[in-house]
Amino acid sequence: MKRKNGALVVLISITSTVLNPALADSVSGTIRPGPRPQPTATASPSPTPTAAPAPIRPGPRPTPTATATPAPIPTTEPTVIPTADPGTEPVTVDTSTATQEGEADGREDGAQEGRERGAQDGLLEGEREGRRDGFERCAQEERQRNYDTGYAEGYRSGQYDGQREGSERGEADGGAQGQIDGHHDGLARADRDADRDASPVGRARGIEEADRSDATDRGTRDGAVAGDRQARERAIEIDYARAREELRNERFAEPIRFQDEFSQRSSKAAPKATSLLKSLFQLSSRGDFTNITPERDGGSADFRYFNPSRNYSTPEENGAYLQAYRSGYLNGFRIEYASTFRFTYREGHEEGAKRGCQDARRRDYREHFNRGFEVGRLDGYRQAYDRAYEEARRSEYNRAFPRASELAYRDAYQPAYDRHFEESRAQGYRERVSELYGAAFERSRQATFEARYPGYAVQETERGRKDEARDFVERPVRLLAAEVLETIDNGLMEPGEALRLRLTLRNFANQAINGKDLRIKIEALDLGSAVITEGEAVLVRNLREQSSTAVTNALEFRMNESAVRRASRFRVTAQYQGRGIGELSLEVNTRFQVEVALAGELTVKDGLPTTLKIRLTNQSLRATDAALKLRLATDSGQLEVPHPEQLTGGMEPGESREIEFTVIGRTAQDSIRIPLAVSVNGAGRRVGLLDATDEVPVVNDYRVTLTGAAGRLTEAGVARMTYRVRNLGSRLLYKGLQLRITVKNTANTENFAVIGPATQYLMPLEKGEQATFLVPVLVKAANESCTLELELQEDGHTVAIHQVNFQKTLNLSERI
């Protein structure tokens, strides 16, 4: 059997043999047990001409198709020949020899088939797979080789272009930058060199010019003028003022011949303090090639050489032989098939791989070449461009820079020289002139001052004494002191109290001074702090010669209540014949005799009395009047004061006491802002005042509110009043509430009758709870006005009082 085309020849001969049973019989010459089954053709592809091989596409490894299992050869069951005597036992036949011989014969025949088929199949499959594998391998090699070739060529091409373009661009950029930088360098060098060369020369020129100027003369002249002026000013400031002061002191040191005192109001008693005419209220103003020889078992044998040839005398032996032959045939086929298949597969694969590789190498791989070429070109270009650019740029820069620098230097040096020369010349001139002028000025000033000052000092001293003396002639009287005197001797300046001055006047003249020529005056510097009842006056008596006179009860003013607890300023002046002889400032601290303040926190209850405590303190040095009257005034619409006036006894100096007022809140709000004014009067005047506005909380355990009214108490009929009561603060448990209803503030109480019991009862309310209830009232006749009062008690204690006012012409007004 030939190897190359042998497989095909064998296949054809086997097929022919199988299809021609007569031919098979003539070959073997044996007795066949039955018709030979027709084996099916294998699934191998038909061979194609090699001139134009079809491309084998690599794909999954094909699995060799197994030979179709032929129809099983029917076996002949050994027949059991019944013996003539059915009554005797069957005979045991020894079939071991037949079995052995059947096994051996079958194995040999099966092996033959296995060899044939194994060789065919192995060769075919090996060739097919070898072709595919060879194609894949060689195609990959070709692709890579073409890519590499393309890359190398592209790289060279890219290098060439990169080199060329990089050089061009580098040259252009380097030249331009070198030009610019060189130009700047030239300018800077020119300026520096020009400055170095020109400045010393220019400065020397400037100094020379300054030396020739009139700076020294001017400085001397100006210095003399300044020295003279300073000497005169110094003499005035020091010597003149000292001369006057010395003379003044001398005059003040003169002995006082007369110490006098008189009152401006010598015949008048201290005026009675009057009440201020002011209003009582001062409402105050917040987030993978595998194993090339795969294992095969050939599938099933087609029994082409099935030919059991032995015949035995017994059917048992024949049966055993046939059975063993069959088994041996299959075994022999399987073993030989696998062995032969492996061998021929290898050979076929090798051959097929060669052919596959040849096919692969004949294909077109231009696409890979082109891709490699592009990539290589880019890489080559980039690598060459950067290097060429930098070299060219540096070279051209180094060539352009010095040329541009030299040109710029040449053009800029002279102008820079001229400019530096002029600047340094001017500066040198200025500095030198200043130096010369300053030195001459100071020398001349100092010399002139020292020469002139003594004379000026004498002159000004004389003048100062003369002026002071003349002043004493013109103003022989001086106001020396002023103090405020109270007219109510208790150590306090009270508002409304008449306050007067005690002035000290000194007459330096050798003759008496007419009192009419002396005018005294007081002015308040703080607006609204005081009333000046007598702001200006002339003295009622003359001043004796060389006297010091205390003038008492001079002028008069009264502090306003608005000045209490503040320091108020005043200015006191005196004039002699129209010339001022003194000005003094005074400060007055005003306080009431009795300090009035709230004692403790004030709380108010709606409808219920609470206590407002007032603390009084006598802050004067004298006892108060024996009887003090207090009056509490407030906004009666919100806070009722049943007894706004109270009397208390006199208070010793420093004594404090508390006075209580009963107040009743009349409001439905939780807090009220109320003005409070407490005035304390004694001895016919106000001696204490508290004026305040406070935010006062309204604290009630219970609040009663009128929620509805059917009917009016000013009209005849039955009026039904609906109320709501709320427990705001009472924590008493299981305490019932009792209501007492009365009608007040009416001309005729008999006109009204509360329907129902005099006292109503309500069930207990816990804190936070509320209840409503109704109060019917019979009005017998129309009336002008009345008040319906409801008193609420808890556990026998009054906890709320509610009032409703009715007036005939007005709407209902509720007062709680």
Add this chain to the structure above:
Amino acid sequence: MKKTVVTLLIGLALSACGKVPKGYNGKFADAATGAKLTLEGSQGSLVTTDGRTLEAKAKALDFEALVKGEPGIYLRALADDEKKSEVFWIFPKQETRKQEFDFVWVEAEVLYSRFTAEKDEKVQQFKMIHCTDGMILLDLPSRSWNGGCPDTALEYDFVRRE
């Protein structure tokens, strides 16, 4: 001890059907006064400090019955807490009944307490006030009424005994 069995349609029911909540069933006593209270289903009895015994059955009371002066019970849920109710029984004294201008008032013996509705667990302690000189007031046009006791009312602090 004087025993006045007063068949009163009274009780301390807390439901429309007039039963004492289970939590309030049992025997209670006030140590201060010696008063004893027994509650059971729709029954209740009170032995007062002066020896009187008030026995009661729970029955709902309506406004018309009050106007007539009939004794009975009244249950009123608190507006701010539906779980709590005011409970009181009223024994009006018919001879004191007065009416003027559609306003009725009558003296009454009044017991008052507060219970928690539908309380199943045993209540150990609760308070009650009691007066023999209370007052009930009814306004016919508005069908509203009120009532209570003076400040002399007794206050019981009932503690469970059984």
